[in-house]
Amino acid sequence: MIYDMKPEQVIGDYKEVRLDLFGGISRVCLYTEIETPYPDGKLIVSTTDNSGVITHVNKSFVEMSGYTEDELLNAPHSILRHPDMPPAAFKDLWDTISAGKKWQGYVKNLRKDGGYYWVKATVIPNVRNGVVVGYTSVRRKPSRSKVEACIKLYPTLF
Amino acid sequence: MPYTLTVSPDFTPDHLSGWYIFNTWLQKTTGEAIHLEIFNSFLAQHEAIQDDEIDLIFANPFDAAMLVREKGFLPLVMAQGRSDEAVIAVSSDSPIIDVTELLPGCRVAVTEDPDVRLMGMIMLEPADLATDNVQTHVCDSYVLVAKQLLRGDADVGIFLAEAYDGLSNIIKKQLKMLVRSQIDVIHHALMVGPRLVDRRDELRNTLLAMNNDEKGQDILKNLRFDAWNSVEDADMEFMIDLMDTLNT
CATH class of the missing domain: 3.40.190.10 (Periplasmic binding protein-like II)
Incomplete structure (x- = not known):
């Protein structure tokens, strides 16, 4: 399940927007300008089923997203969707992985407290006996120069 | 047989x-x-x-x-x-205190160990470093990776964390760890x-x-x-x- 964000969960001044997410879901997002730096040496790992519902998370995912493991499991991966991310990026992601290919890109993720963190994300289809049974996503620390380039590029893609 | x-x-x-x-x-x-x-x-x-x-x-x-x-x-x-973990280290004399200060063209000492090399290069990505813009020095052992750093023949080394921990105290005192992976x-x-x-x-x-x-x-x-x-x-x-x- 995914819920509208609540002001009492947010830290700092925030803006409000309603986002249309993958799968016909709509969500009120509250977001701030507070960045959480990606920690050195860690990987954020998650798996989803074919429809993008989270089936596994690691400790780093829990720490960086601000959600508990229970809140993340069975939620759509778009629980992390930040309003600054252009829908075209996620369309490209789904088009790529649905075709059985690996997708890689730089993503600004939304935390439960309204803050954000940048990642370099890689998503691959999990193929078992020739059938795609879900997806694995691994996020790692991005280079600042790539992030700066995305900060300039992404607003032009809306 | x-x-x-x-x-x-x-x-x-x-x-x-x-x-x-x-x-x-x-x-x-x-x-x-x-x-x-x-x-x-x-x-x-x-x-x-x-x-x-x-x-x-x-x-x-x-x-x-x-x-x-x-x-x-x-x-x-x-x-x-x-679990297999990697360490990024430099000589203790190096002015580098953060991976992001490393520059393209720098000399990276590694072993042939493919998963450690992969994890190590991922930890160098925040500095915009990749295999195509660094000089890779392949060594036969992690002790030789350390020696490359101590002699100034390499700017940064990638170690299996366990091998780094197993280096003698004399060698470790002359090295500075920048990052240790926590991939688990x-x-x-x-x-x-x-x-x-x-x-x-x-x-x-x-x-x-x-x-x-x-x-x-x-x-x-x-x-x-x-x-x-x-x-x-x-x-x-x-x-x-x-x-x-x-x-x-």
Whole structure:
């Protein structure tokens, strides 16, 4: 399940927007300008089923997203969707992985407290006996120069 | 014809005596003749795998995908609490205190160990470094990686964390650790090949019970861990998927 964000969960001044997410879901997002730096040496790992519902998370995912493991499991991966991310990026992601290919890109993720963190994300289809049974996503620390380039590029893609 | 056991060549020679003792125990326990073949390089080991000469292997996670998908190997067990981690270090004299201060063109000392190299290069990405814009110095051992840093022949070194921890205090005092990975889910696994695969359950149960008696505990101590943990097919597929995502 995914819920509208609540002001009492947010830290700092925030803006409000309603986002249309993958799968016909709509969500009120509250977001701030507070960045959480990606920690050195860690990987954020998650798996989803074919429809993008989270089936596994690691400790780093829990720490960086601000959600508990229970809140993340069975939620759509778009629980992390930040309003600054252009829908075209996620369309490209789904088009790529649905075709059985690996997708890689730089993503600004939304935390439960309204803050954000940048990642370099890689998503691959999990193929078992020739059938795609879900997806694995691994996020790692991005280079600042790539992030700066995305900060300039992404607003032009809306 | 005896079966052949091998160990990923990323282990230091002082680990190897433990594997010879383990192999003696394994032969006695299973009643099978098993020869322990130690290869000096990943290349030599890969050739033996391609020629179907290997039946049991304590495999590097980087090789797991090839072993499962191309050679019909299946996982048995992993060492309890022992994930593969990497360390990025520079000489203590280096002005660098953060990975992001490293510049393209810098000299990176590594070993042939493919998963450590992969994890290490991922930790250098925040500095916009990749294999195509650094000078890679391939060394035969992690001690030689350290020596490259101490002599000023390399700017930064990538170590298996366990090997870094095992360096002498004199060497470690002359090094500065910049990052240590905390990936947790990448590990070596003991895997069984097609000629022994019908005895997989028996082998796994034998290994999982190894820490139940004193003799088994002593042998495990020589391998530097306390027990084996089971690795199911799904666990291995997950790790292979993970390595696939990282190998880009």
